[in-house]
Amino acid sequence: MPELPEVELARSTIEEAGLGRTIVDVDDADDWVCRPHAPGEIRAALVGRRLTAAHRRGKTMWCDTSQEDGEDAGPRLGLHLGMSGRIIVRTAEGGTVHGGDPVRGVDGTDAAVAKAEWYRFTLVFEDGGSLRLFDKRRLGRVRLDPDLEALGPDAAEIGVADFRARVGRGTAPLKARLLDQSVLAGVGNLLADETLWQARQDPHRPAGELSADELTALHRSLRTATEAAVRHGGVHTGEVISHRVKAGRCPRCGADMATGRVGGRTTWWCTAEQQG
DNA sequence: ACTCGTGTTAGCTG
DNA sequence: TCAGCTAACACGAG
Structure with a gap:
């Protein structure tokens, strides 16, 4: 699914529901999706911080993170949906506030049940909610401080x-x-x-x-x-x-x-x- | 069993 | 070196 429009919708989902919530845990165990980071590296960089803004250029998204006491502003969290990724943000109560059903999506598939292993990356917030990358094909990507240099101007904004x-x-x-x-x-x-x-x-x-x-x-x-x-x-x-x-x-x-x-x-x- | 795919990219060629 | 093209990547769905 994800081209510029889907990514923009995912970005606005994060902006509306994922910002300002303190991160208390991170599941970055998938070393393919999180490459070149080793498991635990993203977790170490983000626990204790909050997402403060959600940006997009083309199909690449990134979130700014808050500074911790006595430190500079946090690293940027880069998110790419690849061919089949979706962003699911859940409330403190566990309800899906945005992002829709992980399986019954715009692609119309509704027979399968979401498998736990299709959640490739998770931020757990202090309030009990979460932000997750759901990606059957595993071509999505999560990384710190993504390089945007290779990208041209955004297709929705170019003059x-x-x-x-x-x-x-x-x-x-x-x-x-x-x-x-x-x-x-x-x-x-x-x-x-x-x-x-x-x-x-x-x-x-x-x-x-x-x-x-x-x-x-x-x-x-x-x-x-x-x-x-x-x-x-x-x-x-x-x-x-x-x-x-x-x-x-x-x-x-x-x-x-x-x-x-x-x-x-x-x-x-x-x-x-x-x-x- | 076999092919295809809404994305990215290393590596090859001229 | 650059522009352009192909294969490979991972893995579910038809």
Whole structure:
């Protein structure tokens, strides 16, 4: 699930329900998710502190932490949801205040029961509540002081001039350019397909071939698609997403949807409007 | 049994 | 050195 819209929703969940609560315990035993930290390292850094702010750039989140007596401000806690991660914040009473049911999520699966081992990382608060990373596939990541240098500007905030300069260059397929997190941070496979469909652009087209006007329109489409996804609860709510299926038809013109691999990802496009 | 995947990245190639 | 591409990562779901 997690692309920029899902991560923004997770960030706001932490902001609304996870800040200001003193951390009394940390489960960082999963040394794959917490790499390169050794088990206990994150725990030692965070116990006694509080989360004071929740930030996001692209698909990466990080929380500022409070200072302890006589020390500098605490380390930043970096959180990445990977391919299947979710943030679950629980109240002192154990109820889920935000983040929804861990299994019965937007992906529609509802048969399974959440297994304890799918909780890959946990902060336990003094009030008895918790903040947890729930991640079936274990591609999520938790680390202290994450490096943000490799990330381009956030896809929801980049201005049109900057967007044109960064995206409209190179010979790589346009979709690959949109997916490159060092060019622009936050666009994932579904948001890329939705954006290109809205802008009626061929995903295979070399990015450097687009005109200034086309790039301006693409920037507008990205904004529109991203804002709608945040508002509606995730990228899966995009207009073309449910038509990315075998024998699917374009919901705008009715032409066949085609599929192939672009930028290493499964891609769907309208054969009529996107010059398939 | 076998393939796929809403993400990231080390490593290879030209 | 850079831009671009592929495989690998972990593991559940179909």
